[in-house]
Amino acid sequence: MAKKKILITWPLPEAVMARARESYDVIAHGDDPKITIEEMLETAKSVDAILLTLNEKCPKEVIDRVPENIKCISTFSIGFEHIDLEACKARGIKVGNAPHGVTVATAEIAMLLLLGSARRASEGERMIRTRSWPGWQPLQLVGQRLDGKKLGIYGFGKIGQALAKRARGFDMEIHYYDIYRQPAEKEKEFDAIYHDSLDSLLSVSQFFSINAPSTPQTRGFFNKATIEKLPQGAIVVNTARGDLVNDEDMIAALKSGRLAYAGLDVFLGEPKINEGYYDLPNTFLFPHLGSAAVEARNQMGFEALDNIDAFFAGKEMPFKLA
Incomplete structure (x- = not known):
């Protein structure tokens, strides 16, 4: 029996590619990952499913052009805002994501951003790399410790909880707000304090994680307006999505000292980010490294393939979106 054909739009970890090739006739985009939407749609005419990434933006006008033979799309990401799910439903296209692989890796990056921001790591490294370190001085790049500080976590899902677990190891006091309050036993597990509004959470958050x-x-x-509700000199980290932040307001607050520091892994319009960030010394900036761990990327690929396997087996996708 001939293998089903699938398109994989970007090079993925070898373990993922090897598993895919065991089950499918894989058409991979190759060494040049810059696949265009037109290339994807053209190749889709000759395959049975598409495994894409968050780089392939699929609004309604793209989904409406997907060939009739495609009834399965699986995305190598936890996020799915790059795919118009309603348009997929209208076309009878099943869609799944890869929600679990990113949890620990992203929480680790959030913790790294908290530490790096609190201890002014990027400034210290820049001093070394530019050969401008004058030697040890009592007041040189003095930051602050994490222990005893209040960490406000906005969004207490899997990643927020994984961050809370790690922050507790640094003796931080955990506060959170989410539209869903966790059961009492879960709050006890993290020694977490629930706030019934974002404003309440902001008011106590010496450190604030999005x-x-x-x-x-x-x-x-x-x-x-949000920034004004934080304590003076708060530190903010974002490992969620860049479009949650108004960059101009963030940059103004960092310049004025209203915010002490920002640790950012995601940006609006990435990889082109707001020019104002580049010269701000009180920022710790990463190029979207949240899930950039081999274990995470392998699991993401396996979950994306699990969706495709289930679809061709006539079963419900384990990570179904539409």
Whole structure:
């Protein structure tokens, strides 16, 4: 029996590619990952399913052009805002994501951003690399410790909880707000304090971690008004989505000292980010490294393949979106 054909739009970890090739006739985009939407749609005419990434933006006008033979799309990401799910439903296209592989890796990056921001790591490294270190001085790059500080986590899903677990290891006091309150035993597990509003959470957050999904309600929520509700000199980290932050307001607050530091792994419009960030010394900036661990990327690929396996077996996708 001939193998089903699938398109994989970007090079993925070898373990993922090897598993895919065992079960399918794989058409991979090759060494040059810059596949265009037109190339994807053209190749889709000769395959049975598509495994894409968050780089392939699929709004309604793209989904409406997907060939009739495609009834399965699986995305190598936890996020799915790059795919119009309603358009997929209208076309009878099943869609799945890869939600679990990113949890620990992203929480580790959030913890690294907290530490790096608190201890001014990027400034210290820059001093070394530019050969401008004058030697040890009592007041040189003095930051602050994490222990005893209040960490506010906005969005207490899997990643927010994984961050809370790690922050507790640094003796931080955990506070959170989410539209869903956790059961009492879960709050006890993290010794976490629930806030019934974002404003309440902001008011106590000496450190503030953004872990919410990108939705019409959350996009741009972190703005001047939000910042004014934080304690003076708060530190903010974002490993969720860049579109949750109003960049101009964040940059103004960092310049004025209203915010002490920001640790950012995601940006609006990435890889082109707001020019104002580049010269700000009080920023710790990463190029979207949240899930960039081999274990995470392998699991993401396996979960994306699990969806395709289930579809061809006539079963429900384990990580179904539409």
